[in-house]
Amino acid sequence: MANSKYEYVKSFEVEDEVMPPNLIVVHIDGRDFRRFSEVHEFEKPNDEKALNLMNQCAMAVLEEYPDIVFSYGYGDEYSFVLKKTSKFYQRRSSKISSVIVSFFTSVYVTKWKEFFPLKELRYPPSFLSQIVCCASLEILQAYLAWRQRDCHVQNQYNTCFWELVKKGGKTEMEAQEILKYAKEQDRNELLHQQFGINYNDTLALFRQGTCIFKTEVEDIVKYNEDGTPVKRLRRKAGIFRSENIAGRRFWNAHASLLKELGNFSEDCFKTNPDYIRSFLFESKLMPSTWIVIRIDGCHFHRFADVHEFNKPNDKQALDLMNLCAVAVLEEFHDIVFCYGVSDEYSFVLKKDSQLYQRRASKIVSAIVSFFSSMYVMKWKDVFWKKELKYPPSFDGRAVCYPSNEILQDYLAWRQVDCHINNQYNTCFWSLVKSGKSKSEAQNYLKGTQACEKNELLLKEFGINYNTLPLMFRQGSSIFRVKRENPTLLENDASSVEKIETKIVTEHCNIIEQSFWEAHPSILN
Numbered sequence: 324m325a326n327s328k329y330e331y332v333k334s335f336e337v338e339d340e341v342m343p344p345n346l347i348v349v350h351i352d353g354r355d356f357r358r359f360s361e362v363h364e365f366e367k368p369n370d371e372k373a374l375n376l377m378n379q380c381a382m383a384v385l386e387e388y389p390d391i392v393f394s395y396g397y398g399d400e401y402s403f404v405l406k407k408t409s410k411f412y413q414r415r416s417s418k419i420s421s422v423i424v425s426f427f428t429s430v431y432v433t434k435w436k437e438f439f440p441l442k443e444l445r446y447p448p449s450f451l452s453q454i455v456c457c458a459s460l461e462i463l464q465a466y467l468a469w470r471q472r473d474c475h476v477q478n479q480y481n482t483c484f485w486e487l488v489k490k491g492g493k494t495e496m497e498a499q500e501i502l503k504y505a506k507e508q509d510r511n512e513l514l515h516q517q518f519g520i521n522y523n524d525t526l527a528l529f530r531q532g533t534c535i536f537k538t539e540v541e542d543i544v545k546y547n548e549d550g551t552p553v554k555r556l557r558r559k560a561g562i563f564r565s566e567n568i569a570g571r572r573f574w575n576a577h578a579s580l581l582k583e584l585g586n587f588s589e590d591c592f593k594t595n596p597d598y599i600r601s602f603l604f605e606s607k608l609m610p611s612t613w614i615v616i617r618i619d620g621c622h623f624h625r626f627a628d629v630h631e632f633n634k635p636n637d638k639q640a641l642d643l644m645n646l647c648a649v650a651v652l653e654e655f656h657d658i659v660f661c662y663g664v665s666d667e668y669s670f671v672l673k674k675d676s677q678l679y680q681r682r683a684s685k686i687v688s689a690i691v692s693f694f695s696s697m698y699v700m701k702w703k704d705v706f707w708k709k710e711l712k713y714p715p716s717f718d719g720r721a722v723c724y725p726s727n728e729i730l731q732d733y734l735a736w737r738q739v740d741c742h743i744n745n746q747y748n749t750c751f752w753s754l755v756k757s758g759k760s761k762s763e764a765q766n767y768l769k770g771t772q773a774c775e776k777n778e779l780l781l782k783e784f785g786i787n788y789n790t791l792p793l794m795f796r797q798g799s800s801i802f803r804v805k806r807e808n809p810t811l812l813e814n815d816a817s818s819v820e821k822i823e824t825k826i827v828t829e830h831c832n833i834i835e836q837s838f839w840e841a842h843p844s845i846l847n
């Protein structure tokens with residue numbers, strides 16, 4: 324919509340397109356899943372239900388994003404491969420990586436009850452994500468071989484470790500010591516001799532991980548009068564397993580993989596360490612600059628329609644956004660300020676933050692995934708009469724701003740946008756509710772100035788714009804303030820923590836300098 328003098332801040336956004344012919348892989352990985360699996364008492368070393376939940380989430384990702392043509396996962400990680408000709412989000416790395424991790428997380432929380440009907444989700448799970456670029460199919464092959472090798476090595480180690488602890492009566496320290504120098508063959512022998520386990524007979528789900536991709540299947544759509552079936556080809560995601568997913572025999576046998584990615588001309592036996600270095604590479608954000616992570620709901624126009632949000636503003640929907648943002652502020656201590664409007668939120672991290680060593684993809688994914696998780700978990704608290712119809716997703720990006728002034732201009736830009744959109748939408752929906760069609764309302768408002776809009780609202784609809792709820796007009800700002808009387812929080816008898824700050828949600832003017840002068844601690 325209209326321009327504002329603050330719009331120059333957009334020039335600080337950097338381009339992050341993955342250029343063809345690089346293949347795009349999105350790698351996601353549970354964030355502190357060691358703790359998550361302990362709190363939720365996952366079985367050791369493998370919890371079949373938890374793995375099946377991961378697989379179902381990956382299946383949902385493949386059904387949701389047609390450009391994803393192959394995926395492989397084990398434990399708490401999954402890799403999604405986009406077709407080589409993909410134009411998904413103009414191949415912008417942070418968009419792709421954040422949307423997929425957000426959707427995956429939402430599905431994980433949504434489906435939790437299906438897999439763990441008797442276990443309550445104790446806190447929001449979240450995942451980290453990053454883009455891995457593979458310059459050729461051969462390098463993708465090496466990547467897959469590397470991940471599957473990791474699956475095998477970890478699983479074999481963990482199987483031995485937990486046999487030693489659970490059945491062998493060893494302490495965790497002793498088990499660790501025993502396995503320290505054991506080679507692959509030694510571990511198999513240990514399992515066989517001490518515990519009568521033939522490693523190769525254990526579940527393929529644990530040993531090999533899981534591939535999910537689409538194949539063409541014949542569906543019977545109806546029957547002719549003479550009883551003969553009418554069939555149609557449909558692409559359907561399915562689960563596949565193989566000892567060697569990077570082998571020619573497995574890969575080249577699937578027409579869909581050959582078509583979208585190409586064929587493996589040779590088998591891959593050893594992964595070049597330089598390739599692994601490139602798979603692990605993640606760029607870092609500029610030091611000593613404010614980091615802003617802005618997230619925005621994906622297709623929330625549709626989401627708001629499907630969930631019958633009030634127009635133009637739904638108080639409950641905004642309350643839910645604010646609730647999630649407060650939780651983000653509590654979870655990530657380096658965040659000093661959040662500003663939200665509509666389906667978006669900006670999170671400001673302090674200048675000297677070392678969160679994830681300032682790796683952009685880690686910071687963005689952690690926040691967007693945590694937020695999505697919370698949104699699904701808290702939905703029922705806010706909309707107690709409304710069912711969540713499908714898992715929402717958010718995209719995210721990181722932008723650095725070098726000075727306080729520019730950061731304040733960034734926030735002013737967002738608040739001006741809030742004001743302009745809200746004023747326009749209030750007029751638009753008033754006109755529509757009064758009987759105008761949407762295009763009539765649009766034409767009516769074309770080129771009108773702010774004062775004309777206010778006049779229209781007052782004269783035609785008896786609405787004094789300035790008396791509308793502050794949250795709608797100013798958006799929401801969330802930050803910490805010093806407590807007048809610090810409260811004591813007793814964690815346990817020995818430690819008594821002093822809580823000196825509290826988190827507040829306000830709907831104030833952050834464009835004016837007076838806000839920042841009244842709260843000097845936010846930016847200092």
Ligand SMILES: Nc1nc2c(ncn2[C@@H]2O[C@H](COP(=O)(O)OP(=O)(O)OP(=O)(O)O)[C@@H](O)[C@H]2O)c(=O)[nH]1
Binds near residue numbers: 620622625633
């Ligand atoms: N009715 C209603 N709709 C809302 C509310 N908050 C957000 N929305 C919808 O969410 C949209 C947010 O705008 P955008 O983020 O630009 O659009 P989007 O549909 O999410 O599309 P992308 O962000 O590009 O995926 C608005 O245009 C509204 O349609 C609300 O409180 N009530």
Ligand SMILES: [Mg+2]
Binds near residue numbers: 619
């Ligand atoms: Mg949106």
Ligand SMILES: [Mg+2]
Binds near residue numbers: 620665667
């Ligand atoms: Mg938006």
